[in-house]
Every structure is written in structure tokens, then in C-alpha cells.
Amino acid sequence: VTGDAGAPRRVRRLLVALDASEPSRAALDAAIDLASRLGSDLLGLFIEDEALIRIGGIPIARVVGLGSAAGRAVDVSDMERELRAVSSRARRMLAEAAAAARVPWSFRAVRGRVTEELLAAAAEADLICLARVGGTRARDHSLGSTARAVVTRATGTVLLVPPGRRVERPIRVVYDGSRAAVLALAEAAHLAGDGPPRLVVLVVAESVDDLERVRRDAERRLAELGVEPRPGSVVVVGGKDQLAGAVRAERGGLLVLAAGAFGGDPGDLERLLNQVAMAVLVVRDSPRPAAEVRHAPP
């Protein structure tokens, strides 16, 4: 789909998973920000989790509110009603934020299993944006189960947003000279835009001998993309094991990463994601029809 230079795809529709929680609020903000920058439509998706509704069928199940600390029994209809309320809160949240940023939006609530529904809806979008974690699990950097499943199984590009943090520059992109990395570099350059050059290429290679070659390759790619070379814009990291160490300390900014990097080992990708605190854009060469792929304007 992409040429050698790896032209970025146009993101026409951006899917954001909403559940009115704090982490999903961060995902929404990031999605709105991206959508307004890329001129995309926004589709908000709320999934009424079947598993939760089924819990309503167990009479001894209890729900404890975080605010009130009071526990209560819930039946199926309670569950449905409360999920509808959460759904409309999520819709309101989306409507307000999108209206403020003047981003075209739509909202959909579906019932089903969260990961399945999310992946199904992702097929309609060019990019899927979701919180790294759900609920209150915000302690460590490890991925939530939904995020893990989506990153592993999605066929398109995925943006993972950490809670309480905005997606901002600098944009760091991992480059190992692979075909997937070329695409990731193009996406990153596109996102960095014409503003202050805040694009940093992190050069990674299988062996030390390859590093210099990959670095030169990266510089050439950057030049092809029209990015002015600048001291510090290409950083040699080393092997893939050094990569996590290089980005772990960073909190702000966005890490752009090709899903197929490091030889396409999902285990490597998951390990890396578990160690990174910042927002991560996992770029995947989408199997979408060629007709929908357009080059970004210069």
C-alpha cells in the first residue's frame, strides 16, 4: 500500500473507546486533538459489557461505589439502566469536547463483549484510540487487558493513551530500517507537522554493525520526507533491549512504533508497551483497499 518512502495514510475516521471514566477522558482528549489536527471524523464507541450485565443475574454480586463506599446488590435491569446512564454520560462528554474543538463526531453504543465489539468497530476506522488501562488500575505502566487485546489483534493503527496525560510533542519514532518502520517514520513526520521540529528518530538495529547504516538510512528517509536535519533529531539507541530503557523515563510526548518492528514479535511489542509511560501510536500497515489510501497534502 505504501511506497518505499512510506507515505502516511489519511486518517478519515478516528474511533475512540469511551466509558466515562478518567482514563477514557484522557483518550477522548487525545482523540479530539488528533482528529482536529488531521481533519478526521470522530466516532465515539460505548460498549455495554455483556459480562457486566450477566453479573446482574447473580443475586449475591455486589457493587461498591467509589464515592460513597456503599455497597449494593444489582440485578440485570439495574445493570442495564446504570450502563445506559454511563453511556449517555459518555455521549455528553464526547459531544461537549468535540463541539469545543469543532470536530465532526458521531456516537454509538453497542452491547457485547468489549474487545470483540471494539475490534469489530475498529474495522470501520483508520485509527483506534483507547486508554491504556480501564477503571482504577492506574498504578503501573502495564497494559490493561482490553488495550493488550486490541493492540495484539487490531489490524489498523492504535493509539494508547495513558491516564491524566495529554498527547504532545516531542514525537519520538522508533526506526530499525524495516518496511514497517518506514511507514511509522512517515506517520510521525506527518504528525509532527510544520511546527517547531520536535521529531526525534530513535535508531534501533539488530547488531551494532548495522546501527550506522540504519542511522544513515533514517537521515535519508527524513530528507525524503522534507524534514530539515538538525542536531539531536536522530538518536542512536542500540539494540531493541536498550529501547525500553531509553524511553521508560520519558513521561511526556508520543512514541510512534511500527507494529511489525523487531521482526514482528508480538511478545517484544507487549513487553515494550508494558514499560513505556507515555502515549504510544502503534502503526500498522492497514489491509484497507488502496482506493481509500491518499497521500497527505504537502
Place this chain on the structure above:
Amino acid sequence: MDRDGSEDDRAGSEVASAIAPARIPGPLSPNKTLPGPLAPGLLYRHCDPVSLPFETTASLADLGEIPGQERVDQAVRFGIGIKREGYNLFAMGPNEAGKSTLIRASLVPRAAAESPPPDLCYLHNFRQPHRPRAVVLPPGRGQLLARDLNALVDDLRSAIPAAFEGEEQRVRKEGIEEEVKERHHQALERLREDAAKQGVALLQTPLGLTLVPLKDGEVMEPEQFAQLPDTERARLEQGIEEQQARLTALIREFHLWAREARDKLKALFHDLAMSAVGHLIDELKPRWSDVPPVLEHLDAIRRDVVDNVGDFLHPPEGGGSSTAALIDPGFLGSPSPFRRYLVNLLVDNGEARGAPVIEEIHPTLANLLGRVEYQAHMGALLTDFHLIKPGALHRANGGYLMLDARNLLLQPYAWEGLKRVLRSAELCPESLGQMLSLVSTVSLEPESFPLSVKVVLVGERLLYYLLDAVDPEFRALFKVVADFEDDVERTPANDLLYARLVATIVRREKLRPFDRGAVARVIEQGARLAGDAERLSARLGAIADLLTEADFWARDAGRAVVSAEDVARAVAAAEERAGRVRGLVLDAIRRGTILLDTRGSAVGQVNALSVVQHGQWAFGRPSRITARVHLGKGEVIDIEREVALGGPLHSKGVLILSGFLAARYAFDHPLSLSATLVFEQSYGGVEGDSASCAELSALLSALAEVPIRQSLAMTGSVNQNGEVQPIGGVNEKVEGFFDACVAQGLTGEQGVIVPAANVKNLMLRADVVAAARDGRFHVHAVDDVDQALEILTGLPAGERDASGAFPPDSLNARVEQRLIALAERRVSFGRKAGREGEP
């Protein structure tokens, strides 16, 4: 009278020759001679232009003081010099006497020599926000403080966000947040593990934390649960309940942890703010080490900024404007938290040279004591210490405040307010609205400034004496009186000062210069206004009016310099403009509506003179007085008094006549006449005793049955010894009879008899003086009633000889004979009545 060759000098010698014969022998002395008419030079004391050493007023220097007011000058010097409580001044005197001008002229140079008073400002009171702090600063330091605090707030607005947004601070802040999250997580994980042991799952859902039974590590399906045996269900239920209780306790603990985290964050903010504010404040302190209240205020700012550091991190709307603009009242609408760190500089004496001399022409309570203004915002009235406005007393603090007493007393509560602050020597704004509970809104109670001011009240004498009488505090607060003279002595030296005064007014009012003749004429008019040939009026307002009007007539005549002619025209025109009533009276005399004879003679009838006052204008009006006598009990009836048309002074004059009659004539006979005296055609009331000599003359004429010349009019009061005493308004009276004579035709016989003591008051109109010079009108001066009678009747009055008898055919002899005859008739009448009355 020490100049040679002048007209005045000649006039002076004529005074001596005219008056001396009457004066030397004393009243009723046997050797006296009848005085002739006064020399024309005595009727008007000229000011000789030649005696004035200048061409026009343009060459004269300004006059700072007013001639002849040395008493005032001393009082002002004393009042200013004595720096004790209560030594405020009251400058009293006639209207238009130039009181304010003179006081100002005395105050300004003295005030300029004093050191400028301190600056006054209000600062926010961080402990009691409704009581702004009154701070006194050395002169000129107020502006510096305002600049320092503006700069401080500017610096804080950039330094604090910078301090909070640094990487280190962010890490510390996030560390605290992460720590609490980690505690939550660990606690929940422990609970999750414990629950799993009991076969219970803890899930996070959009609805909250949910506890459900587990089956093989997965959430149990409802169908599976339904198939469980009762014991298993009960076990699971108990497990869930236990976990729920633990969870509830844990969540409560979360709240505590959150509070701890907040406290830690607060402490962190405190440290950060302290580091940002501390050095900025410390930089300022050395500059203000000599002003402890400012040091205290800086410390208070430090504490307040640290407590309210959020204001600087998330400035509300309106906070984005420049710091200096924040003290605009408009910003109260969206109150900026930074206003409280700035200065309200009430009085800035940075540019002051010497102590202030302030005049408040509208002395309302608020204009004197200052006020607290309000800003309407969303239907409420808001205020803060920036809306405290200074009053005249703030501006005058450390100096002098001049107030018009009448204006002050006319303003509600202003007098009370002024007294209160003078008494307490403390100054703070007071609102009339709040004092009277007319306004009830959130307000301020600002602290007071120490007050040290010298108040000068300027007003009429009446106000001074009224205040003195009715206000017990007045005397204690206004201990120095500057009492202005109504007029000043007319000496050659004062003439020259008067000329310089004219020059000063001419320049101030931008009039044409006056030549020396015009100035001489003004000096003469000054004497006329004083009603005294030997005095000059101190009513500067009237003189200024005359100068302005003379300038008008000079312009009318196309002259560049005002001449004597213009001054004379101004005087005449002013009289003419006010002359309608006088014209009506003269017309009535001419047409015979008012019965008045100015020729011929009549018994028991004399022309007296009164003064009619309307507004500021006065003119003389001749009146006929008639007397009738008949047998009676010895009383003189004043018809005016009987009908309550006569005032007490007039009645007193008439009653003196009985005393005179009883003492002089027939003292060994009972006084057996009844006499009636009346002011003919007087319908409006008579007051004063200036006609008593005329009344006596009419009475004696009636008793002696000797006619009185109607071509003469008489004024003067008389005492029981028959001496003639001076009266007021002599010029108007003489002119009034002259006008009446002119109306009926001047015969050359006519004239006026005035008391000799009034000769010095004569400043008669030019036409009267001219007629006297031509011998067509005469002014006689007399010392006693005998002289007056001789002139009026042409008969000698007569003195008692060695045997105690009056010369036969003398006027007095006739009067005595008539009185004895009346007494005898009364005795015989009494005998006859007694016989007829016997049984």
C-alpha cells in the same frame, strides 16, 4: 492735614474757624456765638491726585496685605505659630472684606517655609479585611511603595507559575500523586487476592467496584450460580459480604489518603511559593527598613501569597491585565485577587513644596472627611480599600484648611464631623448614608490617620458670635480670632496703600489701568462707603465692583486708561440704577403727595430726616414732625409708640424730651403740659433717635409759639442736657433734603442742621457740595439744641442770668413762661375741680 498748599489744608483751617466758636465755651455757655454754615471744604474731603506719586496703577506694585488690618495679621501669625490643640482660626468680619484673600496671602508664604507633610495611603489588612490599614509614609515614598508593590505583583505573576512548572516540581508533584495511586492499587490488589481465595472476584466496572463469585478463575455465569448447592451459595455470599465490608472500609481509607496527599501537595505548594515569594520580598525589605508598617505589610503579603498561591497559577478573568490597571474601579466587577497587594495612595506629597494650604469650597461631610465609594456589580454594591477617596482634611493634613463658615454650616453633619476629627485628632472617612442607616451594604471601617491640621474658618461676625453662644465646643476648638476692620484710617500713607490695592485688583481682574485722578476718586468713594471722611472702607468687594464698573465706562468712552470721570460715572450710574424708590419719594414730594415745606415757617413743625434702606442701597427722606401742646399731667406722648409704629430707640429719644423739659424749665413748677409728637405720613415704622433733636425743636416751637423755618431740616439726637449727639447716615440725610429742595426749587435759604460731631462723616455728593459752594444750600453744625433753635427760629435762645432768669423775649423765656402758665392753670383748674367736688 500736614501738607501745604493743598485744598485739604485750606479746608482744615476752615474747620477750625467754623467749629471752634461753638466748641471752646462748651454747651449753654453765655458767650457762645451762633455758628454759620459749614465751609464747602468740610462737606467733602477730597483726595488730591497730585499727592499720589504715580501716573497710572500700571506702575504700582501689588499689595500682599490689606492696609489697616494689622490686628488680623497678628492673629494669623499667632494662630499659625502656636502648634497646640484647639488653636484653629476664625477669621470674621464684614462681607466682601477680602478675608479669604488676606488669610490666604498670610498663610501661603508661611506654609511654604514649613516641611511637606507625609504621604498617606491605605493598604489591605490581611487579618481584618474590612479594616484597611492606614499607613503614613515619608513624603514622596507613597509613589515608590506603589511602584514597588506593582512590580512585586508583576514579578510574582511570572515567578510563581515558573516555580511550579519546573521539571523538578513536576516530578515532586507527580510523585505525590503516584504514591497515593500506588497505595490504592496495592490495597486493592491485596483485597483482590484475598477475595480470590474465597472464590470472589473484584472487578472494576464503569459502575464501581464489583464483587462477583469466581468459577475456575473466571466470573461465574448466572446459570452456573443457579446450579450451586445452597451451602456453596451461602459460603460465597458470606465471602462477598466480608469482602464488601473490607472494600467499604478501604474506600473510606482512600479518602483519608487523598486528604493526606492533598496536605502533602499543599505543603509542596507552600515550599514552592515560599521559595518564589521569599527572595522577591527580601529584595524589597532593605528599602523599607525605616518604615516598620511597610515591613509588616510585606510579611503579610508573603503569608497571603503562599496561602493563595492558586491565584497566581490559575488567574481568574481580569487577572490577565497589567498590574497597574488593576486598581481601576472597573476591575472590581471581576475582582482580581491581586488588587489586595497594591497601594491606595490617598495623598502624594512627593511634589509638595512646603505645607499644603487647601480651600474646600464645597465642604460636605464626604468632601471633608473622605468617603468610601462603591461599585455596582450584579445588583450588589461592592467596595474595597482602593475605593477609599481622600477628603480635604487628608490633603490638608500637616498644613492648613480654609473653609467658609456659612458653607460649612449649611452642609448636613459637616460641622459635627469636622469638630469630631479636630477633637480626636484622628481622621477616617465617614459615610453619611451609613451614619444615618440609609445605606446598608458591605462596607469598610478604615483605620484612622493621625490628624494635624490648622483649620481657618472664614465668616461673618454673626456666625462667630452665634457659634460661640450655642456651641459649647466651639470656643475650645477655635481659640484664635482674626477680627477684620470694617474700615481703616484715612492717612496719606494709607491712601497710597489703597492705591496699590486698586492696582492689585485692577491687575487681578484684568482691567484697564487707573490714572491717579481715578484712584483719588476711588479713595474718596472708599471714604463715602465707610460713611466717614476720615476712614476708608475695607469692603474690598464693593471697591472691586466700582473698579469693574469704571472700567466698563472707560471702555464705553473708548479710553485706554480709566479716569476720574469714569469712576464718577460708575458711582452715579450705580445710584441711578438703584434710584427707583428714591425717585418715587421725590416725585411724591414734588407733587404734594408727601406734604413737605421747604420754604416759609410754621409753629410746632420741623423737617426731620430719616434714611430708607432697601437692600444694599440707602437714601435720605425728609419727614415732617409736628408737635402740639395742651394742659396736662406732664407727659410727652409719642404717637408712633402709641400705635406701635415706633421702635424702642425712638421712644427713648422722645422720653428724654420730658427729662430735658423738666430739668431746664420751671423746675419749681409741676410739669403741666401734655404734648403729642408725630412723624407725619409715616406708615411703615420709625426707629432710631436721630430725630429727637428735631422733635425737641418742634415741641419748644409749639410751647413758645415761635415759628420754625421750613427751609431747614434737622437731624441729630439730643440728651437730657440738651447736647446734640451724632447720628448715622448723615450723608444720605443731607442729600435727601437737598434732593427734596431741588424738587421744590432751590431758594438759597435752604439747608440742613447736623450734629457738629458728624462733620467728620461728611462726604457729600458733588452737586450738594457745588450748591453749598455757590451759597445755594447750607449745612450747619450744632453742638446743642439752643444753637439749633436759634438757626431754626432766628431768635436768640437765651441763657439764665445771675438771678436765674432767661432774658425777656428769648426763646427759652417764652417756653418757661408758657410752662409756668400751664402749671398755674392746672393748679387753679384743680382747685375749681376740688370745690365743685365738695359735698
